[in-house]
Amino acid sequence: MNSLLENLETEFIKHGDPIIAAGQKAYMRGQFECYGLKATIRRQIQKPYLNIKYLSKEYDIEETIKFLWKKPQREYQYFAQEFAYNSRAPLRKKDIHIYEFMVVNKSWWDTIDYISTKLIGKYFLEFPEERKPTITKWLNSKNIWLQRSAILFQLKYKENLDTSLLTYIITSLLNSNEFFINKAIGWILREYSKTNPQWVLKFIDRTKLNSLSQREALKFSNKQKR
DSSP: HHHHHHHHHHHHHOHHHHHHHHHHHHTTTHHHHHHHHOHHHHHHHHHHSSSSSSSSSSOHHHHHHHHHHSSSHHHHHHHHHHHHHHHHOOOOOGGGGHHHHHHSSSSSHHHHHHHIIIHHHHHHHOGGHHHHHHHHHHTOOOEEEEHHHHHTTTTGGGGGGGGHHHHHHHHHEEEEEEHHHHHHHHHHHHHHHOOOOOHHHHHHHHHHHHHHHHHHHHHHHHHOOO
């Protein structure tokens, strides 16, 4: 792991741009340091480290992620989540704990949306019996990023989306004044309207959604009407 990260750090520094870094840090409201790598360049740099040599079972995914999550530059968290997604190691029930760690530490929408849709979404397909108890815990946590993850993990499920569970999640959060919660509610409904527009319209009709959520939810439907 040390050689992997040392090589990665060398490449990140080499290709970094201080001017871009300053803009990225400002965009993230000053919460994170950045090397100033555009996404396309970062992915090119990362590509050799996302091969079978580094993704094999001998690499401890949890140890690697926690190490990367401590690093100040945001690029390391991006690499960590993509490293986890591409890992060849089989998913285990206990892996939800490392995903929770990623959600509640250095939290912002840029990592949460990847973690919830790519990692947690994949996890709950593998272990559907873990959905309800875990989601209930997250909804009761008062942590907006766990709650956002609960909303968004089914974003790409399409016809496999559990409407009963989504109803439970949204109705549990209807009184939230958090922008990131209400935006996510609208987003998941908008995305699901591409698969089941009738269900979404009926749900909106019978549910008193936040105005932001409703506006976001109807974007695709309104576009189709034009």
